Amino acid sequence: MRCDIEAVDLKKSFGEVAAVAGVSFSVARGELFGLLGPNGAGKSTTINMLIGLARPDAGTVRVGGVDCSKNPKAAQHLIGVVPDDSNLYPELSGFDNLCFCGALYGMKKADRQARARDLLEGFGLSRAADRKFGGYSKGMKRRLTIAAGIMHQPGILFLDEPTTGIDVESARHIRSLLAGLHGQGTTILLTTHYIDEAERLCGRVAFLVNGEIIRVDTVEKLLEPVAGRHVVRLVCADAVARHMDALAGAFPEYGFEVLDAGSVRVESGAPVRVGPLVRFLEDQGAEVLEARRMRPSLEDVFVRVTGIGAGDVSREKERRGGGA
Structure with a gap:
């Protein structure tokens, strides 16, 4: 070729x-x-x-x-x-x-x-x-x-x-x-x-x-490692970082990452149970505004390969006004 x-x-x-x-x-x-x-x-x-x-x-x-x-x-x-x-x-x-x-x-x-x-x-x-x-x-x-x-x-x-x-x-x-x-x-x-x-x-x-x-x-081929992964984004009205330790302790089967002040990314090899997550956060005093399932993407691969956090990528998306 x-x-x-x-x-x-x-x-x-x-x-x-x-x-x-x-x-x-x-x-x-x-x-x-x-x-x-x-x-x-x-x-x-x-x-x-x-x-x-x-x-x-x-x-x-x-x-x-x-x-x-x-x-x-x-x-x-x-x-x-x-x-x-x-x-x-x-x-x-x-x-x-x-x-x-x-x-x-x-x-x-x-x-x-x-x-x-x-x-x-x-x-x-x-x-x-x-x-x-x-x-x-x-x-x-x-x-x-x-x-x-x-x-x-x-x-x-x-x-x-x-x-x-x-x-x-x-x-x-x-x-x-x-x-x-x-x-x-x-x-x-x-x-x-x-x-x-x-x-x-x-x-x-x-x-x-x-x-x-x-x-x-x-x-x-880059997407193969994230095929079958399940991702949910939770958006709260207040700072979500203060609930991370409690979330990780209550749901050790999930991986959590703070994307910005009010958002957290949840990842798992099995389907994520959104209801229990929302109820747990509300019991902790958080107001959950949105819970959205997301398709694993090249962004997930980029984060894994480069070590650049998903939060950094999300902030760049917000700076340019979303999904342009």
Whole structure:
């Protein structure tokens, strides 16, 4: 199977800080691969080395069969790039931004204009085609930035945190667009710290923590250890941490973890008996607002493999407004 992206022992430091410490992975042609990790894990630095914006201190890069180790920009004509911050011009319209990007790739005027109209239609931006990019919403800006990245119809696409900071509807639209591009055979490398997004989109993922890859595998295989596990989330009106010792003593068959001030995660290899848990907490003086059964997910695997607590992941979800 041919690999479109290969990273071998990539290293990059900034002063005393090792941002990337020996990262190796490969992405097969036509694959949608996720580089998953918390903020500061080294995802953006890794992708910048792969696209030629940063030179590795050590290691090798091959993109589209081209060795980019000595010439980082050698494969740029083969790739599309969607950075974490938009690089389009706020004073230009959406249509003119796309046409300008097409001109940079040497597209003829008629071809780039036709391609721009097709992309604006496909990305739901036709009505905003003549509006200045600076007046777009965050979600619209993200969609146009992706459109600009595929203006020249590259076979390989790099996306750095494509849904960060946008609303739920726009995030869903972007995920749908990426699934469509993948279905057309585009090789996609996606970096994200949204674990649920990686689970929905990617065939394989790599867990990147503190500049090192901890695990690489298919989503299906990663989920095997949590298959058959039972998870319940309890939400209380007050601080739930003060009841943890009592819960653990009363229900030793369950595992408990505080997610935030009012929430606790309950896990077991057998079905969780929600009624007794709720009654016990109420007897302890807690007011239980919600008890919800949850499907074990890639988040559970990520927590097990990386040691990063589920509470940290849940707080990140709350910061971005839930399940975007």
